[in-house]
Amino acid sequence: MSEDLNKDQIDYDKSQLNKEYPAGSFLVTEKEVAMYCNSIGELSEICHDKSKALEAGYRDIVAPPTFCALFVRGFDRPDINLNFGKSGFHAGEAIDVLEPICVGDTLDASIQLSDVYIKTGRSGQMVFIVWEHIFRNQNGNIAAKVRESHVRRE
Amino acid sequence: MNLDLHCHSVSSDDSRATVEQYLKWIVSLRKKGYIVDGIVLTEHRKFDIDLDYTELSDKYDVLVLKGSELDTRHGHFLVYGVTKQMLNKIDFGNVKMDSIELMKIAKESGAIAFPAHPGRFGIGFCEYSDSDLDFAQVSIVEHLNGSYRSGELERTEKLISDKGYAGTGGSDAHFVSAIATCLTEFRTSIHNEQDLVSALNQKTFRAITLEETRKPDDVN
Numbered sequence: 001m002s003e004d005l006n007k008d009q010i011d012y013d014k015s016q017l018n019k020e021y022p023a024g025s026f027l028v029t030e031k032e033v034a035m036y037c038n039s040i041g042e043l044s045e046i047c048h049d050k051s052k053a054l055e056a057g058y059r060d061i062v063a064p065p066t067f068c069a070l071f072v073r074g075f076d077r078p079d080i081n082l083n084f085g086k087s088g089f090h091a092g093e094a095i096d097v098l099e100p101i102c103v104g105d106t107l108d109a110s111i112q113l114s115d116v117y118i119k120t121g122r123s124g125q126m127v128f129i130v131w132e133h134i135f136r137n138q139n140g141n142i143a144a145k146v147r148e149s150h151v152r153r154e
Numbered sequence: 155m156n157l158d159l160h161c162h163s164v165s166s167d168d169s170r171a172t173v174e175q176y177l178k179w180i181v182s183l184r185k186k187g188y189i190v191d192g193i194v195l196t197e198h199r200k201f202d203i204d205l206d207y208t209e210l211s212d213k214y215d216v217l218v219l220k221g222s223e224l225d226t227r228h229g230h231f232l233v234y235g236v237t238k239q240m241l242n243k244i245d246f247g248n249v250k251m252d253s254i255e256l257m258k259i260a261k262e263s264g265a266i267a268f269p270a271h272p273g274r275f276g277i278g279f280c281e282y283s284d285s286d287l288d289f290a291q292v293s294i295v296e297h298l299n300g301s302y303r304s305g306e307l308e309r310t311e312k313l314i315s316d317k318g319y320a321g322t323g324g325s326d327a328h329f330v331s332a333i334a335t336c337l338t339e340f341r342t343s344i345h346n347e348q349d350l351v352s353a354l355n356q357k358t359f360r361a362i363t364l365e366e367t368r369k370p371d372d373v374n
Contacts, residue, residue, distance in 0.1 A: 006250050092168075117167075118249050119198065120225045122276040125249070128167065149167070 007117050010127055011083035016113045023075045023109040023133065030103045033063045036070060053102070060102040066095055068107070068135050068144040075111055077131060082116070084127045085152035091128060096145040099137060107135045107143060114147065124154045155191040155344060156337045156367050157217065160232060160270065160296060160324025165205070166198040169328040173207055176333045177214035183334060189367040190334045192217025194234065194350065196270075196324070199225060199247050201236045219347050223270055225249035226256060228282040228289075230274075232296060232324075235265035235351035257291040266351050268292060271299040271326065273309030280309045283317070294354060297321025297361040298336035301328075322354070323361030335364050 037047050045052035046062045053061050072093075101107065115130040133146040161176065162169035173195065180190045193216065195202075200222065207218035221234040227250045233240075240263040244256065253267070260267040269279035272295045283289060297314060298307075298321070314321050323336040341358040344350050353359060 007247050094170075117247070119167075120230075120249055120277050122274060124276060 005084070005118055005125060010116055010118055012080045012116055016078055016080045017116070018112055018114065019078075020110045020112045020134075021078065023111045024071075026071055026107045026109065028063060028067075028101060028103055028105045028107065030061060032070075033061055033067070033103055036067055037064060040064060040066070050103075058100055058102055060104050063101040063103070065097040067101055068133070068146050069093060069095060071107075071109060071135075072133050072146050072148060075109070075133065077111060078113075080113060080116070080129065082127065082129065082152060085154055088150055088152040091149040091151040093149070094147045096147075097143075098145070099141050099143040101135075101137070101143050105143070106138045108137075110134045110136075126151050126153045155217075156189050156339050156362065157191060157219075157344065157350075158193045158325050158327070158334045158336070159221070159234075159322050159338045160196050160223070160299065160336075161193050161327040161333055162197060162223075163195055165195070165200070165202055166328070168198070171327065171330045171333070173218060174210055174214075175330045176327070177210055177216045177218070179330050179333050180216050181214055183364070187369050188334070188364055189369065190216070190337065190364070192219065192344070193333065194219040194221045194324075196221045196223040196232055198223050199249065201233075201241060201246055203236075203238065203241065217344070219344075219350060221347070222246060224251065224256065224267075225277075226251045226253035228253040228269075228287070229272065229277050229279045230270040231256060231267050232270045232322075233260055233265055233267045234354060235260075235263075235347045237263045237265060239263045240265055254287065254289070254291065261291070264348070264351065266294075266354050268294040268296070268322075270296045270324075271302065271306065271310070272296065272313050273302065273306040273311075274299070275303075275306065278306070278309070280313050283313060292317075292319065294320045294322060294357070296324060298323035298363065300325035300332055300335035320357045320359070321361045322359060323363070337362050337364065337367065339367075
């Protein structure tokens with residue numbers, strides 16, 4: 001079916017590319033940060049103790065760098081009507097941390113389809129769908145970008 | 155000199171290693187007695203013409219050159235000495251490009267292209283080498299590849315033996331500690347991509363493993 005596919009021949013709704021959708025607003029709470037720290041074994045004092053965080057120059061307790069990945073799980077993504085493959089799975093996640101995220105911050109998230117591309121591996125052709133999630137803080141600065149890849153294979 | 159001719163940095167979609175992390179790892183390998191002189195970044199389906207690694211190269215005293223690994227309809231191909239002329243003629247993102255055309259254009263542009271990990275199942279040149287297509291341009295293949303699975307090196311060595319190809323070595327590293335596990339030993343000095351293409355064309359090289367680079371005095 002897809003033996004001779006090239007990138008520009010991938011059948012999906014291309015109008016979705018780089019279109020940014022709002023994905024919600026999140027208040028960073030001390031409870032959530034504490035739970036996240038416990039779950040990943042984060043022991044840094046600035047992630048647990050407000051006075052230590054203030055001493056270190058932060059505005060409040062600091063969330064671990066991968067904290068934003070928590071929110072991504074719950075995001076609804078638009079259907080891009082991809083017509084390829086019989087099975088799919090999560091193919092990876094990359095997080096760019098651009099500003100510290102602290103307790104009390106409000107993060108506005110958005111989601112956009114940043115790329116759809118094809119490659120060939122040992123098992124044949126695979127189509128990768130890359131979603132970028134952008135988290136802006138209350139100052140309008142981008143605090144983090146989370147890129148998630150999903151793969152569909154023949 | 156010993157160069158890892160095949161590795162991927164974060165510029166490739168499936169690698170998480172930065173170039174600087176690779177260079178730091180090579181510095182630590184040297185402290186253990188291994189001789190690794192440089193790497194060639196062969197990012198998937200792209201060529202980062204504007205990226206300049208001179209500063210990093212100078213900082214760590216490791217040669218950093220750029221090439222590419224392209225998906226073709228006859229398996230993956232490594233390309234060295236990529237020029238603007240070549241970039242204008244070939245869509246590097248085309249995963250079904252004709253490898254015969256690729257090799258021809260590379261040669262005309264002063265570059266060189268040859269099969270990567272030919273023994274790899276599914277995407278190796280071994281799957282196509284005995285077809286009716288004219289692969290007379292192929293005289294080199296990647297021999298040692300750090301990412302081979304069981305049986306793939308044997309397929310590669312049979313191909314090399316049957317066809318009389320010369321063979322290079324590369325780690326195919328996608329993460330830091332995999333860098334330089336396989337290398338190519340050149341008899342001539344290489345300072346840039348043009349030197350590399352020239353040495354490849356002269357076939358003054360052989361594939362080696364990292365262990366083979368160790369100084370005799372350091373072998374326990």
